[in-house]
Amino acid sequence: xxxxxxxxxxxxxxxxxxASLKRMGLNIEKFDFIVALAxxxxxxxxxxxxxxxxxxxxxxxxxxxxxxxxEGGFEYNDKMFKIVDLPGTYSLLSTSTDEEIARNFILFxxxxxxxxxxxxxxLERNLNLVLQVLxxxxxxxxxxxxxxxAERHNVEIDIRSLSKELGIPVVAASARSNKGISxxxxxVFQVVTGNFICKPxxxxxxxxxxxxxxxxxxxxIENEYPGVPNPxxxxxxxxxxxxxxxxxxxxxxxxxxxxxxxxxVV
Amino acid sequence: xxxxxxxxxxxxxxRYEIGENLHDYVxxxxxxxxxxxxxxxxxxxxxxxxxxxxxxxxxxxTSRAWGIPIMLFLLATVFWLTIEGSNVPSAFIxxxxxxxxxxxxxDFVGITLGMPWWFTGVLIDGAYLAMAWVVSVMLPPMAxxxxxxxxxxxxxxxxxxxxxxxxxxxxxxAHGKQALTMSMGFGCNAAGVIAARIIDxxxxxxxxxxxxxxxxxxxxxxxxxxxxxxxxxxxxxxxLAGIISAGAVVTVALLGIGFSLLLSWSLSKTVxxxxxxxxxxxxxxxxxxxxxxTLYTSLIDRTLFVLWRAxxxxxxxxxxxxxxxxxxxxxxxxxxxxILAADPWAIFFGLNGVIxxxxxxxxxxxEIVIPTxxxxxxxxxxxxxxxxxxxVMFELDSVSETSAILTAGGWTTLTxxxxxxxxxxxxxxxxxxxxxxxxxxxxxxTAVATIIPLLLGFIICFFVAQFWRLLS
Numbered sequence: 001x002x003x004x005x006x007x008x009x010x011x012x013x014x015x016x017x018x019a020s021l022k023r024m025g026l027n028i029e030k031f032d033f034i035v036a037l038a039x040x041x042x043x044x045x046x047x048x049x050x051x052x053x054x055x056x057x058x059x060x061x062x063x064x065x066x067x068x069x070x071e072g073g074f075e076y077n078d079k080m081f082k083i084v085d086l087p088g089t090y091s092l093l094s095t096s097t098d099e100e101i102a103r104n105f106i107l108f109x110x111x112x113x114x115x116x117x118x119x120x121x122x123l124e125r126n127l128n129l130v131l132q133v134l135x136x137x138x139x140x141x142x143x144x145x146x147x148x149x150a151e152r153h154n155v156e157i158d159i160r161s162l163s164k165e166l167g168i169p170v171v172a173a174s175a176r177s178n179k180g181i182s183x184x185x186x187x188v189f190q191v192v193t194g195n196f197i198c199k200p201x202x203x204x205x206x207x208x209x210x211x212x213x214x215x216x217x218x219x220x221i222e223n224e225y226p227g228v229p230n231p232x233x234x235x236x237x238x239x240x241x242x243x244x245x246x247x248x249x250x251x252x253x254x255x256x257x258x259x260x261x262x263x264x265v266v
Numbered sequence: 267x268x269x270x271x272x273x274x275x276x277x278x279x280x281r282y283e284i285g286e287n288l289h290d291y292v293x294x295x296x297x298x299x300x301x302x303x304x305x306x307x308x309x310x311x312x313x314x315x316x317x318x319x320x321x322x323x324x325x326x327x328t329s330r331a332w333g334i335p336i337m338l339f340l341l342a343t344v345f346w347l348t349i350e351g352s353n354v355p356s357a358f359i360x361x362x363x364x365x366x367x368x369x370x371x372x373d374f375v376g377i378t379l380g381m382p383w384w385f386t387g388v389l390i391d392g393a394y395l396a397m398a399w400v401v402s403v404m405l406p407p408m409a410x411x412x413x414x415x416x417x418x419x420x421x422x423x424x425x426x427x428x429x430x431x432x433x434x435x436x437x438x439x440a441h442g443k444q445a446l447t448m449s450m451g452f453g454c455n456a457a458g459v460i461a462a463r464i465i466d467x468x469x470x471x472x473x474x475x476x477x478x479x480x481x482x483x484x485x486x487x488x489x490x491x492x493x494x495x496x497x498x499x500x501x502x503x504x505x506l507a508g509i510i511s512a513g514a515v516v517t518v519a520l521l522g523i524g525f526s527l528l529l530s531w532s533l534s535k536t537v538x539x540x541x542x543x544x545x546x547x548x549x550x551x552x553x554x555x556x557x558x559x560t561l562y563t564s565l566i567d568r569t570l571f572v573l574w575r576a577x578x579x580x581x582x583x584x585x586x587x588x589x590x591x592x593x594x595x596x597x598x599x600x601x602x603x604x605i606l607a608a609d610p611w612a613i614f615f616g617l618n619g620v621i622x623x624x625x626x627x628x629x630x631x632x633e634i635v636i637p638t639x640x641x642x643x644x645x646x647x648x649x650x651x652x653x654x655x656x657x658v659m660f661e662l663d664s665v666s667e668t669s670a671i672l673t674a675g676g677w678t679t680l681t682x683x684x685x686x687x688x689x690x691x692x693x694x695x696x697x698x699x700x701x702x703x704x705x706x707x708x709x710x711x712t713a714v715a716t717i718i719p720l721l722l723g724f725i726i727c728f729f730v731a732q733f734w735r736l737l738s
Contacts, residue, residue, distance in 0.1 A: 042550045087463070093293065096466035121551065124304035131296050149551065156309040165303045176556065201303075205295045210288065213280040220276060224269050238277035240289050249270055 021185060022075035023054025031073060031082040033192045036106055038133055039117035040126050041088030044145045046070070047175040048117055048184070049085040076185050079192075084109065090125075092132045100244070106136050107230075108253070112192045114140045115184070120150035120157055120172070130166065134200035135233045140168045141187045148174040167199035202232070213239060225254060320551050324426070328549075333430040338516060340423070344414045346512035349491050352406035359405060363398035387592060388585050396584025399637035400576045404488050408569045411487060415453070416564035420555035424449050429549060431523075438527045439534025441470035444477070448526060451481025452519075455694055456701040458483075463705075469540045473530045475702055476715040479694040480526040482519050485576070485632030489689045490515045492636055496669045497682025514686070522690050529718065579631035586627055587638055591645050605646050615724055616684040616731025620646060620675065625688070630696045635689065640668065643675035680734045684727045691723030 039045045053072030070085040086105055087098035106114055114137050118126035123144065130142060144157060163170040169187035173180025190196035206214070217235035221228060228234065234254070237245040248254045281288070327336050371394060376386040418424070427449055432442035443465050451458030455478050462474040482490060491511070498514040499507035534540070590601040598606075605619035612618050624638040672681075693716045694702070703712040 091293075093289070094466060097463040097471075101463075123308050124301055127300035127303055128296055131299055149553075154310065158307040158309070162303070162307040165306060201299070203292070203295050203299055205298055206292075210284055210291065213284055217273075217277060217280060220273055224273060235277075236292065238274070239281050239284065240292070241277075241281055246274060249274060252270075 020077050021052075021182075023052070031080040033079060033081050033112040034109065035081050035083040035188060035192075036109065036111035036114040037083060037085045037117065038102055038106060038114055038129070039088055039143075039145075040090055040119060040122075040129055043088065043117045043119040043126065044175050045085055045088060045117045048115070048143060048145065048173070048181075049083060051175050051178055051181045052081075052083055052185070077189055079189070081188075081192075084111070089129065091129060092136070103136070104244070106133060108248075111137070112139060113188055115143055115188060116140055117143045117145050117175075120144045120147045121153055121155060123150075123155075123157060131201065131203065134166065134168070135202065135236070136230055138198050138200055138229065139191050140198060140200065141184065141191055142166060142168055142170045143175075143180070143184050144170060144172045145175055145180075147172040147180070148177070166201050169196055169198075210239075228254065323552060324549060327423075327426050328429050333426075337427055337430060338520075340418065341519065342512050342516045344411065344418075345491070345515045346508055347414060348407050348411045348487075349495060349511055349515075350508050351410045352491075355406040355409075356402055360398075360402035363402055364395070368395060368398065384592070387588055392584040392586075392588030393581045394584070396580040396587065396634065396637060397577050400580040400633055401573065403492070403636060404576055404633055405569070405573055407488050407491055408484065408573065409565065411484070412569050413561050413564045416560050417555045417557070420553065420560050422550045422552045425549050434527055435530065438531040439538075439540075440473045440477075440527075440530040441465045441467065444470070444474040444526075444530070447474045447478060448481050448523065451478040451483060453484055455479055455481065455483045455698040459698060459701045459705055467540070469534075469538050472706065472711060473533055473538060475705060476533065476711065476718070477526040477529050479698065479715065479719050480522040480529070480690070482522055482690060483632065483695075485695065486635075486689050487515075489632070489636050490518055490686055492668070493682050493686050493689075494518075496672065497677075497679050500669070501679070518686050518690050521687075525691070525722065529722075576631055576633035580634045580637070583627055583630065583634050583638065587641055590623075590627075591641075599645070601642060602646060605642065614731070615727045616680050616734065617688060617727060618676070618681060621681075621685055621688065625692060628695075629693070632689070632695050639685075640671060643671055643677075646675065680731060683734075684730055687726055687730065688723050691719050691726055693717070693720045 037045050037049055049070065049072060052074050054074070071082060072085075073080065073082050075081070084105060086102040089096075089099045089102050092099055092103040092106075105111070114133055116130050116133050118130060130140075133140060142162070144159065144162070147157070150157060157172065159170050159172050169191065171180055171183045171187050173184055175181065187196070191198060214232060214235050217238060218231045221231040221234055225231070234245060238249075245254075326332050368390070372386060372390045375381050375390055376383065381389075424446070428442070428445035431445035431448070435442050435444045444462075446464065447458050447461045449458075450461040458478040458481060459475050462471050462478070465471040465474055494511040494514040495507070499511035502510040587601075590604075591599050593600050595603065601623060604623050608619035608622050612622050620639055620642045623642055624635050627638050628635045693699070699712060699716055702715050703709070706712060
């Protein structure tokens, strides 16, 4: 999977990438792609955001610093990107306002790619959120941040195997010292342009009864809303009785999802 | 329409078949999957000293015995450095902006451009002076306070504060995370109110929003620091003055935390009854702060941001101050009318008419309370040697001169103490009120959050004043 990213030496060359990144700060009137930035609290999302946009959103070493969405822009390879920094959350399944902001944006904001920032020193816990995001969206990149801290703790992470397991590009980074940002940009670019087709990991360890229920609801949803990008996830939410999704079906908001995102789920 | 309802009905039926614990079941499978993937790609080559060092530090700074004293010590150190460090640069900036530039601008607009006196008055004596005052009073303490605070934050200390306070908040019937939103409030109450979004339960979120105003925000730190230096520090011998003043500010800040807990407790026992939710608080690893970057971002993000806000609010307030001081009804200015009318019962509360008028003018921003008070005091007492006319803020190049003016205006130690208390306990600034309304969507709760602190302020000041007069 990662081979795709390393097509040629020049593609990942630090100098090349720096030259093609133009930080646009708050100048986001026109854009070609939307990037969502999700992740657990205190993994450095805002630091990644700042590194990409050149903005100086306040960062701090404590969980829950970003509570509202922050937006910025950058230009890369002549394409304009709008990037949205979402509040850090441990999951997308509960009902707190910050989780809802994050979840609704990933679902209804229709980002062209969701960058999930994870803490390398606490990867297992962070993967819970990664899997939840991958249930909602196909197009994602995992940025394993704080990799230098993990190295100091003698934690070794096999980026390639992680990428293979999750079915999305995975990049090791230390956003604080600007390491890995070029590789992240490249991965984002590959996903939004469709050069890298994500085959995201979906939860498979469900019992027969639940799987069957999900399957039958999924079929109903696909028939009712052809082209909806994540029927399986919607089915799961309906089964759990998620009021926000029920409302979205009642109000017809769900139809909007079928529009610009024609790629169907595998 | 029909299909939609069919779909929802089908989901309801299936949910009934599967049983209720699907939510937990899904979460469990996600955890299982995550642990599976992690086991394949993460290799942990033995524990290292770093982890142990973090744990060792945490054992001390979050211990029952040492957690709170260490917190107080750090807070007091930050204030002490701020108080000791900002006097000289404050005087320096004031001498440039106020002493040198102000007369020049006044002459330029009034004489060179030949503008009428009221125009010069509104523009230079009102708007410009208010701005100059705010910059010289606020910039130095903020430029010291914010980088220090940000260094602590970057290091990872704030979550430990929350950890230490968590138990107290839970006993008060509030969410432990309220300790975090409270800490945010020490920077800015509007930010603290927004931060309450991290609390899931609507009941506990409301508690966090209503009580956030009890965190002294940075618009109020300069008031606290200045008044404490003048009235409390002066009671101590010079070599102790700095430490005593810092101690007084810490005391007021702690009082704020106390009120936060007390109000949370009484609300959760009465109108906002309910269960306390549990949560897990992650203590992030300690990270050596990137010193220069912290310095840079805290200066840009916080210091200049807050200063800019203060200036924006100070300019119109300066105009208002000048106008209230110069529009006369029956030969007496509006400001003096108000002060004379308010004085008798304000003094009953251990305050005075000037303070009340200043807090009305300063509703948009707490930052301008001190400049407004000084200007109004000069105007009301007609101190001859300072100032250059009604409604004109004047040059003050040291704390002792400020002190002289306030004493001439009839201020006592009691007035100083009560001003510090009133600065802690009064309605939130207009930005915060608006934010509370936006976050709660309720006029009722916005009104509660606005009025309760104000009432508390008057009650506490009243009792302090009565007690004080009884003793002296």
